[in-house]
Amino acid sequence: MLxxxxxxxxxxxxxxxxxxxxxxxxxxxxxxxxIDSLIPEYGGNLHNLHAIAEQVKLNISDVRDPHxxxxxxxxxxxxxxxxxxxxxxxxxxxxxxxxxxxxRAQLSILEALRHNNPTARVIFASTxxxxxxPDFLPVSEAHPLRPxxxxxxxxxxxxxxxxxxxxxxxxxxCALRLTNTYGPCMRIRDARQTFxxxxxxxxxxxxxxxxxxxxxxxxxxxxxxxxxxFIVAAINPKxxxxxxxLGSKEIISLSKxxxxxxxxxxxxxxxxxxxxxxxxxxxIGDYYSDFSLIEQELEWQPRTxxxxxxxxxxxxxxxxxxxxx
Amino acid sequence: MLxxxxxxxxxxxxxxxxxxxxxxxxxxxxxxxxIDSLIPEYGGNLHNLHAIAEQVKLNISDVRDPHxxxxxxxxxxxxxxxxxxxxxxxxxxxxxxxxxxxxRAQLSILEALRHNNPTARVIFASTxxxxxxPDFLPVSEAHPLRPxxxxxxxxxxxxxxxxxxxxxxxxxxCALRLTNTYGPCMRIRDARQTFxxxxxxxxxxxxxxxxxxxxxxxxxxxxxxxxxxFIVAAINPKxxxxxxxLGSKEIISLSKxxxxxxxxxxxxxxxxxxxxxxxxxxxIGDYYSDFSLIEQELEWQPRTxxxxxxxxxxxxxxxxxxxxx
Numbered sequence: 070m071l072x073x074x075x076x077x078x079x080x081x082x083x084x085x086x087x088x089x090x091x092x093x094x095x096x097x098x099x100x101x102x103x104i105d106s107l108i109p110e111y112g113g114n115l116h117n118l119h120a121i122a123e124q125v126k127l128n129i130s131d132v133r134d135p136h137x138x139x140x141x142x143x144x145x146x147x148x149x150x151x152x153x154x155x156x157x158x159x160x161x162x163x164x165x166x167x168x169x170x171x172x173r174a175q176l177s178i179l180e181a182l183r184h185n186n187p188t189a190r191v192i193f194a195s196t197x198x199x200x201x202x203p204d205f206l207p208v209s210e211a212h213p214l215r216p217x218x219x220x221x222x223x224x225x226x227x228x229x230x231x232x233x234x235x236x237x238x239x240x241x242x243c244a245l246r247l248t249n250t251y252g253p254c255m256r257i258r259d260a261r262q263t264f265x266x267x268x269x270x271x272x273x274x275x276x277x278x279x280x281x282x283x284x285x286x287x288x289x290x291x292x293x294x295x296x297x298x299f300i301v302a303a304i305n306p307k308x309x310x311x312x313x314x315l316g317s318k319e320i321i322s323l324s325k326x327x328x329x330x331x332x333x334x335x336x337x338x339x340x341x342x343x344x345x346x347x348x349x350x351x352x353i354g355d356y357y358s359d360f361s362l363i364e365q366e367l368e369w370q371p372r373t374x375x376x377x378x379x380x381x382x383x384x385x386x387x388x389x390x391x392x393x394x
Numbered sequence: 395m396l397x398x399x400x401x402x403x404x405x406x407x408x409x410x411x412x413x414x415x416x417x418x419x420x421x422x423x424x425x426x427x428x429i430d431s432l433i434p435e436y437g438g439n440l441h442n443l444h445a446i447a448e449q450v451k452l453n454i455s456d457v458r459d460p461h462x463x464x465x466x467x468x469x470x471x472x473x474x475x476x477x478x479x480x481x482x483x484x485x486x487x488x489x490x491x492x493x494x495x496x497x498r499a500q501l502s503i504l505e506a507l508r509h510n511n512p513t514a515r516v517i518f519a520s521t522x523x524x525x526x527x528p529d530f531l532p533v534s535e536a537h538p539l540r541p542x543x544x545x546x547x548x549x550x551x552x553x554x555x556x557x558x559x560x561x562x563x564x565x566x567x568c569a570l571r572l573t574n575t576y577g578p579c580m581r582i583r584d585a586r587q588t589f590x591x592x593x594x595x596x597x598x599x600x601x602x603x604x605x606x607x608x609x610x611x612x613x614x615x616x617x618x619x620x621x622x623x624f625i626v627a628a629i630n631p632k633x634x635x636x637x638x639x640l641g642s643k644e645i646i647s648l649s650k651x652x653x654x655x656x657x658x659x660x661x662x663x664x665x666x667x668x669x670x671x672x673x674x675x676x677x678i679g680d681y682y683s684d685f686s687l688i689e690q691e692l693e694w695q696p697r698t699x700x701x702x703x704x705x706x707x708x709x710x711x712x713x714x715x716x717x718x719x
Contacts, residue, residue, distance in 0.1 A: 222554040229547040
């Protein structure tokens with residue numbers, strides 16, 4: 070399947086990964102429609118679309134609204150389903166909103182597809198957060214799911230509905246379990262999307278940033294590599310009905326990551342803190358993925374090393390940061 | 395913990411297992427309040443309470459209503475949380491209602507407890523349905539969860555919220571994963587609660603009943619044994635934060651079960667059919683539980699053999715069947 074002239078829908082299309090994916094799809098000649106609620110606490114930001122505003126259709130609506138979704142999923146070839154509530158802390162303070170977005174809205178998108186467009190390819194953005202504290206490393210797709218917050222529980226439902234609708238109704242769905250993703254267009258205003266966001270904001274503002282713990286190991290994917298994964302999952306029929314981890318071979322502790330960022334920025338500083346009790350309850354210790362399944366089945370590999378990815382990210386926010394505060 | 399004078403709340407208290415549990419708790423001297431929505435498609439039936447109507451408080455309300463729940467969970471010592479949508483087929487035809495009851499309402503009960511009564515013991519009725527098609531038999535609690543219908547996905551959320559609220563907020567919860575339960579007070583009008591219900595209805599009406607497949611192995615628990623399990627889970631502190639399978643050592647194929655029922659009833663007949671396609675998609679093949687964990691930790695074992703349990707069930711419905719049609 071080539072993507073030129075394919076009708077593509079991206080939910081969460083003005084968000085971090087959605088907007089990067091939209092840029093790639095435009096460059097590949099796809100006919101791109103974006104859905105975004107532009108809720109200020111989430112990832113949508115119109116500046117993310119500044120380079121492609123004339124080449125995409127933006128439909129401002131909420132995936133929780135089943136009526137707009139019913140109409141919007143008709144006649145599209147591919148749905149990249151990225152809309153979600155991503156904040157772990159918000160999911161504990163307001164678990165119902167997290168449920169509405171990460172579970173109920175997913176069911177309503179799938180019901181809309183089942184009744185109106187059951188042959189569309191659907192790629193769902195899932196998360197490594199659903200594994201919880203790892204039993205073993207690297208974490209493969211077979212690792213038990215033991216979510217440590219409401220967000221993880223609801224993301225499991227969202228992912229499971231996608232797989233179920235493939236098994237029962239034949240809708241060709243696939244789920245990618247993303248690990249920490251960073252890059253241009255991410256939310257840096259606060260830590261709602263990723264802690265790397267707020268680190269970068271503080272760095273560029275010349276303020277010290279906070280590192281909680283520090284020794285935990287993590288893997289990071291640059292957003293371009295994640296976009297690659299969404300594309301290969303959409304065009305390769307072998308992806309249908311499957312779940313794939315993304316990941317990276319560059320494993321790094323949070324304190325080393327902080328050091329690297331300060332070095333790349335030429336200046337800055339950070340403080341290492343003990344976890345506050347509220348946060349400690351939902352921390353997962355070390356985490357990194359086994360992504361050999363997607364390597365073998367879809368021939369995906371991350372291409373961007375961490376140093377270069379972070380440098381590009383810093384460059385982007387030096388230039389565009391004012392639109393993200 | 396003794397149960398005499400303990401304040402106990404049972405959601406789904408007019409239902410099959412809820413009403414049997416209520417009878418036991420009354421006999422143990424507990425102060426019992428029942429919540430039931432009495433929605434005709436679900437398990438609630440006022441006749442289930444005929445023997446204890448004067449000894450319990452019945453509050454007719456829906457667990458989806460967060461306002462009544464907030465009030466009702468105050469000051470109770472134990473919550474037996476049994477309200478649920480149980481029909482697998484209904485969950486596919488109307489997935490949103492299943493989500494509202496099996497996921498959202500569970501979250502709202504737990505939020506009510508967290509804010510109003512965080513020390514209450516909570517025993518949640520989960521189901522073996524969440525395992526899906528078994529990888530190995532007997533199925534232990536460590537078996538991966540691969541639900542084959544929307545009901546299974548939403549029950550996983552409901553169960554996971556319970557465990558999470560124990561880990562994060564210290565609410566002493568426990569989940570029992572029930573296998574096929576049968577006995578007096580079950581729904582026999584149709585197969586919404588269990589296929590055994592409709593078999594018994596047809597038998598007593600002198601009509602042939604339908605067996606789908608027939609070779610699948612299953613385990614069955616008589617409702618008194620399931621009531622035992624809820625009681626031991628409520629009084630033993632070792633149950634807190636844990637998940638336990640229920641099960642039986644008497645494993646039987648569906649066709650043998652049908653034969654046994656006909657023999658016990660002295661007359662009757664059944665037809666074995668191929669699965670209809672809609673049903674086949676969500677069938678799980680053979681299933682029986684490994685319940686050694688609850689045997690070891692809480693010293694629970696089923697006491698009623700299948701022949702005696704079925705005989706008592708037939709006797710009950712011969713006498714009371716008119717109230718269940």
